[in-house]
Amino acid sequence: MSTDRDALLQAAKELRANRRVPEALAALDRLEALHPGFSRLYQERGHCHILHRDTPAAIAALGEAVRLNPTLPASWDMLEQLHRLTGDAARAAAAARNLAMLRQLPQEIVIANCLYTDGDLGPAEEVLRDYLRKDPGNVGALRLLARIHTDGDALDEAENLLATAIAHAPDYHEARLDYAIVLLQRQKPLQARQQAEHLLMHEPDNPEYLKQYGAACIALGDHEPIVDLYERLLTDERAEAEIGDLRLWRANALKITGRQQEAIADFRAALNVRSDQGVAWFGLANLKTYRFTDEDIARMAAAEAVPGSQDVDRTYLCFALGKALEDRRDYRSSWLYYERGNALRHATSRYRPEVATEAALRIKRAFSAEFFAARAGWGAADCAPIFVVGLPRSGSTLIEQILASHSAVEGTHELTEIGRQAAELCGADPDCGLPLHPEALGQLTAADARMLGERFLAETRVYRGLGRPFFVDKMPNNFWHIGLIHLILPEATIIDIRRAPMACGFSNLKQLFGTTNQEFSYRITDVAHHYRTYVDIMRHWDAVLPGRVLRVHYENVVDDLEASVRAMLDRIGLPFEPACLTFHETRRSVRTPSSEQVRQPIGRDGLDQWRHYEEWLAPLRNALGDALTGYRD
Secondary structure, eight states, X not given: OHHHHHHHHHHHHHHHHXXXXXXXXXXXXXXXXXXXXXXXXXXXXXXXXXXTTOHHHHHHHHHHHHHHOTTOHHHHXXXXXXXXXXXXXXXXXXXXXXXXXXXXXXXXXXXXXXXXXXXXXXXXXXXXXXXXXXXXXXXXXXXXXXXXHHHXXXXXXXXXXXXXXXXXXTTOHHHHHHHHHHHHHTTOHHHHHHHHHHHHHHOTTOHHHHHHHHHHHHHTTOOHHHHHHHHHHHTSOOOHHHHHHHHHHHHHHHHHTTOHHHHXXXXXXXXXXXXXXXXXXXXXXXXXXXXXXXXXXXXHHHHHHSTTOOHHHHHHHHHHHHHHHXXXXXXXXXXXXXXXXXXXXXXXXXXXXXXXXXXHHHHHHHOOHHHHHTTTTOSOOOOOEEEEEEOTTSSHHXXXXXXXXXXXXXXXXXXXXXXXXXXXXXXXXXXXXXBSOGGGGGGOOHHHHHHHHHHHHHHHGGGOTTOOSEEEEOOGGGGGGHHHHHHXXXXXXXXXXXXXHXXXXXXXXXXXXXXXXXXXXXXXXXXXXXXXXHHHHHHHHHHHSTTOEEEEEHHHHHHOHHHHHHHHHHHHTOOOOGGGTTGGGOOOOOOSTTTTGGGSOOOSXXXXXXXXXXXXXXXXXXXXXXXXXHTTO
């Protein structure tokens, strides 16, 4: 806690004031062990060394203070004097320039910057708000307050503050870069890219601007340009660690665009920079078709076993080892690594099954057949969207690839617009993101529903680069929001792709998703609970909106592809095209873990993979209960 930290610092100051310098330094050593990034402890250590007349130690301590926090005027002042004392005129002049720059700023902004850098967000915000009352147009204060809100996950407020700052000062590029970053965090990739393009007009070779432009392109599903962009960044002089990151990012872009051999080469190049980089090993495993050598497996196992290795690396390594050993048919060892990786990832998960249960109950209470009957004909009359919903690892990428092979259908990716609208209208649980007040949709008017449908169509237009009449939104979590979808887009197609529970459950347990995605998938009981909740909610939608959702079973697609394709195209209102049966020949970017699998003909391997792990999946079978058979009702 910051109060304990500040109390320890104050105790050290009092010891120094009483000339008990060795005790003060010992107290600061204890403080450093607890809070190694606390800049003011190093400033205080500098004071102690000056009192001890230990100039080199004082310079080292103060140098660390300003490295952590460049807004410490006292540290720069002492450094200037100490460097002059030692005859280092260049460093003395540099310290003097930094001190002069800080003295030109309002004292409140310097204080707030100092507090912010040391993690004291609340006090920093108080100082800034007081200052902005007398100088509301100070763009530096607006930017710093926005950064505080960003760190506190209040992104809407941060966005507004940064928009105000760049309106006051259009050439304030640092604020515009922050604005682009926040827009991307708020899932507004088109606006984020526009801000990055504005910055690049002024500095075309600025690496931070180029990286932000690349991140926005990725969010828009436009991966081709960033392969060359990252290659361009790699031509500049860079630290080795940054080269590794760029190789990794480029490898992922190459994977998504189907350039597998080049992706493998870049993953390997990233590993040449840091051989224990778990995310690069996992990137190779996540190709699904890559086969590790004996040496690879030995290197991964050794890296995972290193005491004190970072949990994030260990997590990636465990899932990569699980896949590598599964391919070797060493299922026992494979499961041990999958189990270990899931345990590491679950430790940081915020998913709570009771929240999902309560959300499902609220949805069922809020939406009845009478609710929808009273609102028949509402929304935007447009049949272009095709929503593919369900659980992850159930075949949604396959369905999208099949449909996107039709000349009238465009694949996009897992779009976030519906989830964002649901959160705005209904609120969202801070941990799980599930709707808190679905009954709020009852307050919408017909005009509201039409406006929301038109907004969705407008916001998603940027993902439709081919201009085809229909497009797929394959966000699986939209099964929570079918009520909203029907209300605002009554002519949209909704397809529920469903996979048998044991196969689906195991496939989730062996997959490491993105940092905050699908957090239910890292514990057997949570996977089973989520599957049952999904089936329950879909049963409710079937009851209150009979026939509205087309259910497609993954196993049926495998057994009779053409019949399944014809059923989906009939529902959409499209004629059959043979290209849908040779979907694996369709060239397009695919972002999900199934990207390489959908570039191959359909096979039966995925139906029974879980049986190799049957002896360890008994808890999953037990926890699924009646969903084992009821999922096909």
